[in-house]
Amino acid sequence: MSSQPNFTDPLTTAEHWLREGRSVAIATVVETWGSAPRPAGSHLVIDADGNFEGSVSGGCVEGAVVGEAAEVIATGAPRLLEFGVADETAWRVGLSCGGRIRVYVERLG
Amino acid sequence: MLPEQLYRINVARQARRAVATVTELETGRTEVFIEGEAITGSAAVAVEAAFRSGKPGILQGGEQPVFINVYLPPPRIVVIGAVHISQALAGLAPIAGLDLTIIDPRSAFATPERFGHTKLLAEWPDEALAHVPLDAHTALVAVTHDPKIDDVPLKAALDAGCFYVGALGSRKTHAGRVERLSALGVDQEAIARIRAPIGLDIGASSPAEIAVAILAEIIQALRRRDVAGDRRGAA
Numbered sequence: 502m503s504s505q506p507n508f509t510d511p512l513t514t515a516e517h518w519l520r521e522g523r524s525v526a527i528a529t530v531v532e533t534w535g536s537a538p539r540p541a542g543s544h545l546v547i548d549a550d551g552n553f554e555g556s557v558s559g560g561c562v563e564g565a566v567v568g569e570a571a572e573v574i575a576t577g578a579p580r581l582l583e584f585g586v587a588d589e590t591a592w593r594v595g596l597s598c599g600g601r602i603r604v605y606v607e608r609l610g
Numbered sequence: 611m612l613p614e615q616l617y618r619i620n621v622a623r624q625a626r627r628a629v630a631t632v633t634e635l636e637t638g639r640t641e642v643f644i645e646g647e648a649i650t651g652s653a654a655v656a657v658e659a660a661f662r663s664g665k666p667g668i669l670q671g672g673e674q675p676v677f678i679n680v681y682l683p684p685p686r687i688v689v690i691g692a693v694h695i696s697q698a699l700a701g702l703a704p705i706a707g708l709d710l711t712i713i714d715p716r717s718a719f720a721t722p723e724r725f726g727h728t729k730l731l732a733e734w735p736d737e738a739l740a741h742v743p744l745d746a747h748t749a750l751v752a753v754t755h756d757p758k759i760d761d762v763p764l765k766a767a768l769d770a771g772c773f774y775v776g777a778l779g780s781r782k783t784h785a786g787r788v789e790r791l792s793a794l795g796v797d798q799e800a801i802a803r804i805r806a807p808i809g810l811d812i813g814a815s816s817p818a819e820i821a822v823a824i825l826a827e828i829i830q831a832l833r834r835r836d837v838a839g840d841r842r843g844a845a
Contacts (some may be wrong), residue, residue: 510707516620519613527611531635531677532668542666542679579638605677607638610613 515546519609524549526570528606530557531581532542549574556561557604558584558596565594570606579607611640619681624627624708626683630657633677635668653678668807685747685832690735690763691754692719695778698821699751706825708749715737715759721725735763749774749828751808755783761790768800774831776805776824783817805831 511527518525528545529538538559545555545563547570550601557566573580584594585601596602611633619642622629628645632653643649649657653676656669660680669676684707689696692714703710710776711729714720720732731738744750750767752760755778764787767775777787784806791801810830 510625512616512620516616519616529677529679531666540666542681579635581635605633605635607611607633609611609616 507583509554511544511546515609518546518548518552524564524574525609526573526606527609528557528570528604530602531605532603533600534602536598537600537602538596538598539602547571547574558602559598559599561596561603562594562604566604566606573606573608579605580603581605614638614704615642618644623681623683626686628661628683629681630660631637631679632657633668633679634674635675635677644725653699683747685749685828686711686742687749687828688713688739688742688744688763688767690714690732690750690752690760691756691778692716692721692725692732693753694817695753695820695824696751697724698818700725702821702825706829708825708828711742713742713839714754714765735759735766739763739766744770744772746771746773748772749776749831751776751824751828753778753808755779757787757790761787764804765794765796768796768803774805774828775803776808776827778808778820779806781807 515519515525515527526547530539530541530543533541539557543557545553545557545566547553547567551567553563553567556563569580569582575586582604584596586595586599619629622644630643631640633640641651641799643657645661652672653669656678660678664680664682666679669678686709688701688826689710692712696712700710700712711824712720712725713731713733713735715732715734720730744767750763750772752764754760760777764775764777788801799818805827809820810826812823815821
């Protein structure tokens with residue numbers, strides 16, 4: 502079974518990273534409206550190098566959250582992000598499914 | 611959240627205990643509550659509600675909004691029978707986020723060689739179920755084909771209100787099972803909850819395909835019950 506990919510949960514990954522001495526941010530879906538890909542409570546964990554595990558959407562906004570997480574890790578100040586419908590003409594990051602989500606990003610420790 | 615709080619959360623989740631966190635969105639200050647321990651503070655009522663509903667959400671009304679997250683123990687599959695289908699199911703269940711335990715008194719079948727790190731109890735089901743109590747968060751899958759091994763845990767699963775109870779075997783085999791369970795005093799309504807033939811009808815043939823069909827049927831039973839408030843499903 503050694504060829505099986507890792508499918509660990511994000512909080513376990515976060516613990517491994519912390520114990521290795523890495524800086525870690527955790528992003529959590531705190532509110533959803535309409536059709537949202539992941540329910541409230543879903544986690545994405547990110548380290549200072551931009552490695553991440555888990556999801557807060559179907560891959561639509563993870564890139565933006567990882568970028569914000571770098572700031573949160575640097576400053577220690579939590580952020581509340583909101584994502585709505587993607588606007589393709591403006592290249593704005595968003596959800597193609599038409600829903601809206603709020604994502605809370607905090608540094609662990 | 612502090613690293614120590616995360617470690618505490620992970621320890622509790624490992625032990626299949628429900629956990630809730632209350633986070634002040636402005637400061638990030640977090641409190642961790644573990645089910646069974648004292649719940650104090652202004653969010654106590656909401657935390658208890660979250661333990662019951664399993665639903666996270668934002669709570670307004672205090673000095674500042676807080677986010678309450680809740681982690682319920684993952685549903686568990688108890689498999690009666692360390693057979694070929696069970697080997698495939700043991701690989702699939704963790705990917706779907708389900709705990710899995712296998713029980714088979716036949717020690718030639720229930721070997722670490724065949725099952726790696728899967729939780730394995732080489733005991734008779736009535737003994738093993740003393741360590742692994744069945745409950746509403748458990749799916750029971752009986753796949754030995756042997757009434758001596760399957761029947762007792764099937765009855766126990768129906769009595770315990772397991773959200774899914776499935777048994778391998780043809781319609782003819784199942785007719786015999788229905789008679790035996792009736793003789794054991796199980797009522798017809800309970801017996802009708804047994805999914806047999808087991809698994810969603812996707813034309814599964816190999817042991818691995820049957821395992822996929824069983825897992826899909828378990829997920830259907832798990833996700834549909836909240837909406838319908840009905841554990842019996844269609845089978």
